Amino acid sequence: MYAELFTWWAISISCGIVFLIVVSIYLYMSRKVGKDASQQNGPGRLVKDFFFVWVLLGLLVLYIVSISMGSAVLFAAGNILFEAILIIYLIRNRVKSQRRLNNKHP
Amino acid sequence: MKEQKTELVRKDFWSIEPADLYRSLETSEGGLSEQEAERRLKTYGYNELPRQTAGWAQVFIRQLKNPIFIILVVASIVAGFFSQLEQSISILSMIALSVILGFYNEYKAEKIVENLRKSVSFKAVVSRGGKPSEIDSMMVVPGDVVSVYVGDIIPADIRLVDSKELQVNESVLTGESFPVEKIPDKMELKNPSSQEMTNYLFMGTVVANGSGRGVVVSTGRHTEFGSISKSLMRLHPETEFQKGIKNYGTMLFTLTIALSIGIFVVNALVGHPLIDSLLFSLAVAIGLVPELMPAIVTISLSQGAGRMSKVRVIVKRLVSIEDFGNMDVLCTDKTGTLTQGKILLHDYHSFDEVKEPRLLTYSLLCNNAIVGEKIAGSPMDVAIWNYALENKKQEDISSYTKVDDVPFDYRRRIMSTVVSKDGKYILISKGAPESIIPRCTYVEIKGNHEPIGTVLESINNKISDLSKLGYRVLVVACRSVDYKESYSAKDEEGLTMLGFLVFTDPVKKDVHQVLANLKEMGVDVKIVTGDNELVAKKICEDINVPVKRIVLGSELTQMSSAEIKKAVEEVTIFARITPEQKLDVIKALRDNGHVVGFIGDGVNDAPALYEADVGISVDTAVDVAKDAADIVLLEKDLKVLSDGIKEGRKVFGNTTKYILMGTSSNFGNMFSAAAASVFLPFLPMLPMQILFMNLLYDIANMTLPTDNVDEEDIRLPKHWDIGFVRKFTLFFGPFSSLYDFLTFGIMLFVFGASPALFQTGWFVESFWTEVLVIFVIRTGRVPFLSSRPGKWLTLLTLSCIVIGTIVPFTVVGKFLGFAPSLPAQYWVLLVLMVATYLLLVDAGKVFFYRICKLRGDD
Numbered sequence: 001m002y003a004e005l006f007t008w009w010a011i012s013i014s015c016g017i018v019f020l021i022v023v024s025i026y027l028y029m030s031r032k033v034g035k036d037a038s039q040q041n042g043p044g045r046l047v048k049d050f051f052f053v054w055v056l057l058g059l060l061v062l063y064i065v066s067i068s069m070g071s072a073v074l075f076a077a078g079n080i081l082f083e084a085i086l087i088i089y090l091i092r093n094r095v096k097s098q099r100r101l102n103n104k105h106p
Numbered sequence: 107m108k109e110q111k112t113e114l115v116r117k118d119f120w121s122i123e124p125a126d127l128y129r130s131l132e133t134s135e136g137g138l139s140e141q142e143a144e145r146r147l148k149t150y151g152y153n154e155l156p157r158q159t160a161g162w163a164q165v166f167i168r169q170l171k172n173p174i175f176i177i178l179v180v181a182s183i184v185a186g187f188f189s190q191l192e193q194s195i196s197i198l199s200m201i202a203l204s205v206i207l208g209f210y211n212e213y214k215a216e217k218i219v220e221n222l223r224k225s226v227s228f229k230a231v232v233s234r235g236g237k238p239s240e241i242d243s244m245m246v247v248p249g250d251v252v253s254v255y256v257g258d259i260i261p262a263d264i265r266l267v268d269s270k271e272l273q274v275n276e277s278v279l280t281g282e283s284f285p286v287e288k289i290p291d292k293m294e295l296k297n298p299s300s301q302e303m304t305n306y307l308f309m310g311t312v313v314a315n316g317s318g319r320g321v322v323v324s325t326g327r328h329t330e331f332g333s334i335s336k337s338l339m340r341l342h343p344e345t346e347f348q349k350g351i352k353n354y355g356t357m358l359f360t361l362t363i364a365l366s367i368g369i370f371v372v373n374a375l376v377g378h379p380l381i382d383s384l385l386f387s388l389a390v391a392i393g394l395v396p397e398l399m400p401a402i403v404t405i406s407l408s409q410g411a412g413r414m415s416k417v418r419v420i421v422k423r424l425v426s427i428e429d430f431g432n433m434d435v436l437c438t439d440k441t442g443t444l445t446q447g448k449i450l451l452h453d454y455h456s457f458d459e460v461k462e463p464r465l466l467t468y469s470l471l472c473n474n475a476i477v478g479e480k481i482a483g484s485p486m487d488v489a490i491w492n493y494a495l496e497n498k499k500q501e502d503i504s505s506y507t508k509v510d511d512v513p514f515d516y517r518r519r520i521m522s523t524v525v526s527k528d529g530k531y532i533l534i535s536k537g538a539p540e541s542i543i544p545r546c547t548y549v550e551i552k553g554n555h556e557p558i559g560t561v562l563e564s565i566n567n568k569i570s571d572l573s574k575l576g577y578r579v580l581v582v583a584c585r586s587v588d589y590k591e592s593y594s595a596k597d598e599e600g601l602t603m604l605g606f607l608v609f610t611d612p613v614k615k616d617v618h619q620v621l622a623n624l625k626e627m628g629v630d631v632k633i634v635t636g637d638n639e640l641v642a643k644k645i646c647e648d649i650n651v652p653v654k655r656i657v658l659g660s661e662l663t664q665m666s667s668a669e670i671k672k673a674v675e676e677v678t679i680f681a682r683i684t685p686e687q688k689l690d691v692i693k694a695l696r697d698n699g700h701v702v703g704f705i706g707d708g709v710n711d712a713p714a715l716y717e718a719d720v721g722i723s724v725d726t727a728v729d730v731a732k733d734a735a736d737i738v739l740l741e742k743d744l745k746v747l748s749d750g751i752k753e754g755r756k757v758f759g760n761t762t763k764y765i766l767m768g769t770s771s772n773f774g775n776m777f778s779a780a781a782a783s784v785f786l787p788f789l790p791m792l793p794m795q796i797l798f799m800n801l802l803y804d805i806a807n808m809t810l811p812t813d814n815v816d817e818e819d820i821r822l823p824k825h826w827d828i829g830f831v832r833k834f835t836l837f838f839g840p841f842s843s844l845y846d847f848l849t850f851g852i853m854l855f856v857f858g859a860s861p862a863l864f865q866t867g868w869f870v871e872s873f874w875t876e877v878l879v880i881f882v883i884r885t886g887r888v889p890f891l892s893s894r895p896g897k898w899l900t901l902l903t904l905s906c907i908v909i910g911t912i913v914p915f916t917v918v919g920k921f922l923g924f925a926p927s928l929p930a931q932y933w934v935l936l937v938l939m940v941a942t943y944l945l946l947v948d949a950g951k952v953f954f955y956r957i958c959k960l961r962g963d964d
Contacts, residue, residue, distance in 0.1 A: 003855075006855060008785045009785075009850060013847045013848065016840050016843055017840075023840070024953065027953075027954065028953075031958040051953075052949040055946065063851065067852065072856055072935060075852070076935060079938040086942070090949060093956075094892065
């Protein structure tokens with residue numbers, strides 16, 4: 001019904017994600033650098049730090065593909081997969097934060 | 107009563123004899139007649155100081171001085187103009203609600219302090235028509251003959267004509283805690299400073315010992331006390347929080363105007379009907395404006411004020427609570443704030459440092475304090491008695507019989523008592539070292555009498571060292587005398603010095619702990635005092651405050667503004683500081699970006715109390731200081747300071763949450779609406795639907811002031827940072843927009859939705875994400891698991907979700923233009939989509955707070 005709008009829609013949502021990534025890079029570049037920053041730099045660190053960006057890019061692909069196919073099932077399954085990934089990431093991060101907090105306040 | 111006459115003809119009353127004084131002031135020893143007093147009251151006005159009282163109109167206007175109000179009023183007028191009467195009324199109701207709330211709370215707080223102030227009015231003993239009577243000090247007029255006694259607060263500026271051992275504590279004017287002696291003798295000085303005027307009593311100072319009688323020379327604002335309070339009659343400087351809110355309002359105003367115009371123009375250009383485009387852009391503008399902002403701020407502040415009053419802290423100016431929490435430098439006076447403001451016997455010892463019991467016994471014998479239920483008299487005599495009673499040493503004097511006294515007088519600065527014991531007569535003298543030492547021939551060292559000349563230098567050095575450390579020293583001496591009928595000052599010769607009495611104004615018991623707590627909370631303490639640097643340094647040592655640098659008032663005078671700004675960062679103690687220099691210090695700290703608190707209780711502290719972001723005073727402070735303060739501690743217990751700071755930080759935390767949510771998720775939604783309206787052939791959401799969502803969202807936010815605040819948000823002072831708000835909006839706003847666009851895609855390309863279905867689907871998604879994200883954004887931690895939201899916030903938010911999900915499918919929903927139902931499959935996708943959105947925002951938080959360290963908490 002609105003097939004002619006799909007390209008506009010895909011461009012808009014992609015632009016939104018690109019904008020978010022640009023903002024993230026800007027924030028990352030202007031962050032306060034800690035004492036041990038030199039040891040932590042490197043591609044491994046970047047992959048870890050920008051984890052949510054990789055998820056975001058993955059979600060973009062999922063959303064564009066599933067919606068272009070009009071597949072609610074693919075959309076749902078993909079969401080569940082990414083939710084599981086995000087939950088694992090957040091739990092691991094919570095454990096790390098808790099450990100840091102405990103070290104700060106014995 | 108209007109004041110008609112402001113100045114008396116002559117002012118040099120200190121340099122004339124009492125007879126001339128009576129003549130000059132057209133009065134007599136018996137005082138004024140009642141008729142004349144009444145006439146003068148009409149001429150000179152009431153004996154009161156101009157006060158910064160806030161009338162209801164002033165408090166009301168204060169509520170309206172906010173750019174957000176202007177946006178809201180304009181929005182409501184425009185809505186009303188375009189037949190959106192319901193919206194116009196609802197916005198106006200919001201404004202009225204927040205104005206009433208703010209007005210009620212702030213006016214109530216003003217009244218509490220006003221009543222407090224009334225309760226501290228005092229009386230004066232005045233001779234009228236030859237008879238002494240007690241009248242309200244407000245009624246005292248120039249020419250009145252006033253009598254003052256121990257404990258009296260001097261009601262006006264008075265030229266003494268008679269005195270008996272009169273000592274006055276002028277710390278409220280000069281900062282000096284030790285009393286000064288007052289004598290009626292005329293002075294030959296040409297232009298004496300108030301400290302040099304020994305025959306003057308100044309309004310607001312307190313009689314510490316003796317009694318006196320004098321003629322009132324000036325009242326009200328013409329007194330020395332009044333001249334200081336005059337400098338307070340200016341507007342209170344804007345607090346950091348007020349400035350922040352103003353900047354935020356301006357930023358929002360610009361953004362809203364720009365976006366609304368843009369939406370209107372683009373919608374009109376793409377062919378949407380003009381009136382629809384206008385209403386849509388108006389609805390988006392209203393959606394963008396956090397209209398509850400003033401209400402949220404006021405509710406947060408007044409709830410904080412309520413909680414603070416439970417710990418006996420009265421908040422006079424609500425807005426100062428936030429600055430109280432964000433305060434990172436606390437400047438404090440010494441006397442009465444860090445110290446108890448009362449004199450105690452610190453030590454007594456002989457020249458060779460032996461705690462000789464006879465020294466205390468003799469000091470009790472040579473003592474004029476009146477010991478009854480209360481001990482009254484000279485502060486030092488009282489201090490000796492208090493020490494003896496506390497240490498159960500008073501019985502040592504029972505074996506002595508008092509024979510005669512040689513009273514104290516201010517010329518010799520000695521008092522003596524002759525006592526007898528076992529048939530022997532002893533003359534005991536006690537007094538100022540410089541007066542008594544020249545009368546001593548010997549000094550007692552290890553029980554032997556040594557000629558004083560051999561150790562005179564050491565004695566003087568010892569006294570000098572003690573004085574430099576802020577101690578007041580008296581010397582006790584004695585000699586055997588023969589019995590005679592009466593003794594005189596001539597007998598005070600050939601004495602043997604027994605030792606020293608060392609007095610102090612001790613630090614408060616809880617100060618050490620309070621300052622340690624403040625340091626832990628990120629509040630740097632600086633001492634700003636009129637006392638000398640050694641005294642202040644000693645206090646710092648006593649309370650464990652490390653001294654980085656000391657600057658004297660004389661040095662400050664030589665410094666440029668830039669140098670002062672640099673110095674204030676390094677200096678711990680500002681000593682020998684005038685009230686004006688206290689202002690310079692506070693201004694410099696504020697210019698350097700600090701949120702500055704000042705705590706003080708004297709008249710000389712009042713200008714600084716006004717200048718500081720947060721002026722803190724105590725209930726026992728002079729009226730003018732309480733007047734100037736934003737916060738009044740009903741109990742002189744500094745422990746409540748840290749409670750108050752925590753309360754302030756909670757208020758700031760919850761206000762910031764509202765702002766962050768408003769400028770991120772709310773902004774994201776409105777941006778999506780604006781963008782979608784450009785490429786869609788219909789409006790993505792009807793104006794009424796936007797306003798309905800906005801109303802529900804605001805209701806959900808109403809309980810934000812009761813929300814819990816994470817520990818890291820109250821651990822250290824936070825500063826209003828518009829840059830942070832911008833970064834937060836730039837980062838979190840797009841998340842919301844992305845999921846809005848995702849919903850557009852699903853509705854258009856999966857469900858091939860009609861305009862009504864599209865609008866309904868997006869309304870539900872948009873509302874869920876907008877409201878539920880409150881739980882994620884309200885904390886830097888993992889929502890629910892490591893940071894629990896307040897129960898009222900949880901309850902109200904979830905209730906709003908239920909309402910927002912049900913109402914579109916009711917009669918009201920039909921009226922608002924919603925579709926009768928949504929496909930079942932959409933609900934499944936919606937739940938999954940919203941869950942992914944919330945998890946993604948939480949992962950974004952890890953990036954924003956922990957990796958980019960944008961809050962500095964981690």
